[in-house]
Amino acid sequence: MDRPSTPAQPSATRTLLRLWPYVRPVRVRWTAAAVTAVVASCLGLVFPLVLKWIVDGPVADRNPKGVWLGALALLGLGVAEALLFGFRRWLVARPLASVEAALRADLYRHLQRLPVAFHDRWPSGQLLSRGTTDLMVVRMFLAFPLTFLIVNGVTIVVGLILLLSQDWGLGLVLLAPAVPLIAVCYRFEDAYARVSRRAQDQVGDLTTVVEESVLGIRIIKGFGRHRSQARAFRELSHTLRGTELTKARLLAGILAVITLLPEAALGAALVVGTVRVADGALSAGTLIAFLSTALALRWPIESIGFLLAMSQEAATATRRYFEVMDAEPESTEVARASAVGGEGPGAGAGGGGLRFEGVEFRYPDAPAGSAPTLHRVDLHVRPGETMALVGATGSGKTTLTALVPRLYDVTAGRITLDGRDIMTMPRDELRALVSMAFEEPTLFSASVAENVLMGAEGATPEQVARALDVARADFVDGLPDGVGTQVGEQGLSLSGGQRQRLALARSVVGEPRFLVLDDPLSALDVHTEAAVEAALRRVLADSTALVVAHRPSTVQLADRVALLSEGRIAAVGTHQELLRTNAEYRYLMSGGTAAPGEAARG
Known part of the structure; x- marks a missing residue:
């Protein structure tokens, strides 16, 4: 299905930064939520330090009171972490819903101001998917992936500092996969961005087919074309399914690499650490704390692929949104005088009408x-x-x-x-x-009176009645609620002649x-x-x-x-x-x- 061509795309970061004007009004709560999440995540890194103290202290000294004290400390840390994550979700829920609403309101307002030539080129399903699916993806990105890209980044840095401070040799073993991981993530981002764009465009195409099938249901049934329409829908669905499977394969590949390399490094660190404990070069508490810290970093590291994928989808959704928002609207200011003649005191003399x-x-x-x-x-x-x-x-x-x-x-x-x-x-x-x-004649899902009043917003009931009389729309009196009757989507509950008479009444109501x-x-x-x-x-x-x-x-x-x-x-x-x-x-x-x-x- 044809769609407007898109220019060369900026980076994901530059694209997502365009959302800042919408995020700015809620930046305090969003920042507070991010800080809360960072604190909660870093609390998880305190657990290994408490474990080290328990193993090298109370356990080694056979001190039951110390063990109970350590257990209570771990319980307190767990409760605090859970409460902080719950508080973070409460902080972002309402503000980010308002961001999505503001984005959608601006899109709708902008669509009304765009020239007819724009709407001639763009399929309605593409516009609809940008105002629904794409904005939902953006809201989810702001609520979760963006926050946790920051949270997990800080957590990984703090965790690595703790690992190196506990034993720099074992820390270097765990850091060995960093360079290949960065290279793999870079390649993944580029490939996933292309596939994500293709998938979201195909969703727009599918939405267009569904919308056209619903609006044209009389034509489809009248000509017995339900099978051909179903076939077209299946073909688009099959194409979208293939694209989504490609996305899934890319994501599975990056997750496998991100999981495998750190796990291999962790296994190597475990072997090296065990040998050093056996040789007396490392305390058991230190090894337990080191391994516990490394295990606490597993989710932040393994989630990188998932978060990068969601970030690319959000960047693609943002690009699609601003492709519409960047379209030049009809000017609200007066334009230049036309080439034939000018606007002066005598312009158009004798040219009334x-x-x-x-x-x-x-x-x-x-x-x-x-x-x-x-x-x-x-x-x-x-x-x-x-x-x-x-x-x-x-x-x-x-x-x-x-x-x-x-x-x-x-x-x-x-x-x-x-x-x-x-x-x-x-x-x-x-x-x-x-x-x-x-x-x-185009009618809207509104009452007869509301449809007629679109021709003159301030018209009186008497003017509406006069316009209906001019259009000989006396059929309105026989409708269940008269001029208050809802005519339904596209006015399809009325005959073609009735719709045309209401459209004529709309054009003359304002005299x-x-x-x-x-x-x-x-x-x-x-x-x-x-x-x-x-x-x-x-x-x-x-x-x-x-x-x-x-x-x-x-x-x-x-x-x-x-x-x-x-x-x-x-x-x-x-x-x-x-x-x-x-x-x-x-x-x-x-x-x-x-x-x-x-x-x-x-």
Whole structure:
């Protein structure tokens, strides 16, 4: 499955440091938790010293009271260690949950600000996995691996100091595997990072398939494609399984090496130490303390592979998160004036209404050298006028309407509203002036009223009722809770015509000055369409409107018609004028979808 390409990746450490702004607010509690864990871990290294004192002291002197005193000391150390580790977990639980929540909130907020072109490129499952699975991995890393990388590092250093201070010869025997271990860990990190990235990307692909299958369940069932969808899911699952097994093999390999080399060194130290005790060069208590300290370091050393693996997964998850966060959002500031004309006192004189001047547009991901989707479009929709936009499939109608509210920005030329270049207008102001209804109506898992109010947040109940009346959405009265009825995900509990009427109501509820309608009545039957058109005329009389139309009945709403052909405005006139003078227009109005050349020959 295609996904956006990723640039060369920085080191894991540099990547993870980008989380610092989110960790900073909880740094005191996190630091306290880390210090607590270090103290608890280092308490474990006191056990061998107590054992040495017991063996060389009370046991050698046959002093039962001293043995009991040592036993109580060991019990106290064990209780203290357990309490400290419990306190550490309490310290980090709530703060790190808030870090995850802040990361997720920022991601969601950023996704809303990213341009439509970004969402065109990114599969929704990839974005969903970044906001769920990846952030869970980051939270777990901050709660456990990061803390214990520090804790175990300090513990190993302190333990080695204790070992060398007890007997430097035996200490050097245990240190012998250090260099090969470092080399193996370095190679492991690089290999595991690549496999971890591949696995997390495949999780995103799998999430996309699941999401598409759920949203498209009617298509899958309607065409009997459940087997092919299941096969696609199995193939992706099998691929992910293979990647996860590769991860498991890498982890098993590093754990085997990390376990084997220190164990071999410990065995060698045991043999050397036993010989020295037999020769009287080393006390039994010292050997017991030395071996106990070495055994206490087993878990910190053997956990290195596991902690490095989790760290690499967290670094990969962090990279995936910031790949989205680093994407450039829509600017909240005004942009430059367009190349055609400037913004001055006389700019746009006589250009009231909606005007396209030399507009060109090419999609951001279009192949280099390909023809633009729109080329030198010049069109003027006068104030209060309704202009129908007609053209064959693929002529660029939907693209042209998407330029008005700046869902995409023009490549060249400019668009003005009442003489103002939209590129110099704040997006919030522009989108308050322009209201849209799309051919594919999107509804949200909310009530009817909430869906309509997305078109004008401050609209009154009376305005909502008026908008529903204009859209002839009288079916709402028959719903269980009227306008308070939940319409369900994607509005799939409603028919296509009902969804389209609610989308139309959403576009007119705010009584906008400029209205852009992309074939808003395509799913309606003839009688409902006629009723909606009759009510819509009242709204259009007070707005400057551009209406994409495919049927003559929709064209009748317009004062004039513009014919868009191969990305250019080929003709402008009234419906009757174009029927008389333009062969392509006649062909389209008769139900044809031929290319302009074919229409002309017809």
